[in-house]
Amino acid sequence: MATILLQAAGAYLGGFLGSVGAAVGSAAGAVAGYMVDRALIDGSRRIEGPRLASSRPFTAEEGISLPRLYGTARLGGTLIWATRFKENRETRRQGKLGPKLTEYSYFANAAFALCEGEIAGIRRIWADGREIDRENVEMRVHCGTEDQLPDPLIEAKQGEGNAPAYRGTAYVVVDRLDIGPYGNRIPQLQFEVIRPVGGFVNRIKAVSLLPGATEYGLSPKLIRRRARPGEERAVNRNVLFAGTDIAASLDELQTTCPNLEHIALIVAWFGDDLRAGHCRVRPYVTTANGGGLSSEWLVSGLAREAAPVVSTHDGGAAYGGTPSDRSVLDAVAEIKARGLGCTLYPFVMMDIADGNALPDPYGGVSQPSYPWRGRITCDPAPGSEDSADCTAVAAAQVSAFCGDAQAGQFSPAADTIAFSGAADDWGYRRFILHYAHLVKKAGGVDAFLIGSELRGLTTLRDAANGFPFVDELVQLAVDVRGVIGPQTRITYGADWSEYFGHHPQDGSGDVCFHLDPLWASPAIDAVGIDNYMPLSDWRP
Incomplete structure (x- = not known):
């Protein structure tokens, strides 16, 4: 109707300008009328999207077997409610x-229903063959104990006293699952179920959390990198069954080891030379480009742009880099929030790449690639011709390795610990004292290691037949105690091959209990030994 009226009005008004004006006025009026008509018509129209007339019926199979699981397997769920x-x-x-x-x-x-109980938990979930993000699914896992209670949702729907508890059966309840992506039907769900066999896992009380080389892997908060405007990816979430990688690790640890009490949190800096007098121990990064990251990388006041970059091996970074101070603080808080004890374990990794030209203190053409930290020693090494061992030179090289950092040169900053000593002092003392101050900033931990497996250093002797690095460790323990207080236990992780004493291979037949001054120090709380015991044996 508006189209007809406005078309006529437009023709009438345009007629004052002649026949051409009448035609133009008529067309303009018709367009305006059409727009008015559409607004009036559409404003009262209603469009309804697709709607289910009724729920699709479920099928059931009477007498279906219930699996019995050993270890970890992917199981299809049987709909029971x-x-x-x-x-x-x-x-x-x-x-x-x-x-x-x-x-x-x-x-x-x-x-x-999944299988016979009791299970430890569920790791991953697939819907119609595609893994789904557990963070987006409300799900309760009933492990199949003999005393488990009915699920609260089932009981709320069926009425109090009318809901089975399915005791002895492991099952999951999915609450308010969006079925739109699956054609408005319940998808075929499969679950990765974990059921440890035997009682060994119940005896595990403490675990070391690896890797210690990861810039953001210890952060329980999601860290993102923006690749370009509108495109971001998580750098510390590589799973779909927890919010971050460390959350997934801790969840699974506590699931599979129900009596877990303690976590040793490993954090790595990197040595760059087997010669003690030349070796610097510094925090490394995997790339100098930190653009687009949602969290700044800072360690000991050092920003990413100023930090050394780890070497490459087989086309990728040889190590994951040093954890940012912020991520270590947050990891300690997360571990303590879960009711677990925490040990901070500063760890030295050796970033010496293939094909290096570094002189080998053991007499080789060059230093071996990515060696064990226990190989750091004097130059020339013990047993070599003209060795520096048992001379004042060995003591000087040990002193250079340890550096001059003092406890009073560290101070807390926003997300790191600032260091006011010499900028080029990357000695071992700075490494350990930095983390002692970080522990203090974190509110304390249960235990702290001042090092581990530095066998090539602890066995070095000076001209007076003393052990200068052991003396350095004794002083370092005293300094660390002064920073973190009496409530934290302190020790050193001696290598299993040295804890019983030093047996120099010089034909003297001497046996030196070189670590006794360290174990006897009032600042040391326990004799620590790094020992890798086999958990199984292939022999019958």
């Missing part, structure tokens, strides 16, 4: 004057 789909309706107008559109979405509640 479900409710009618919950329908959500959302109405919105398309544009300012457009029609109203009503869209429907559906959510399901269901329970799936």
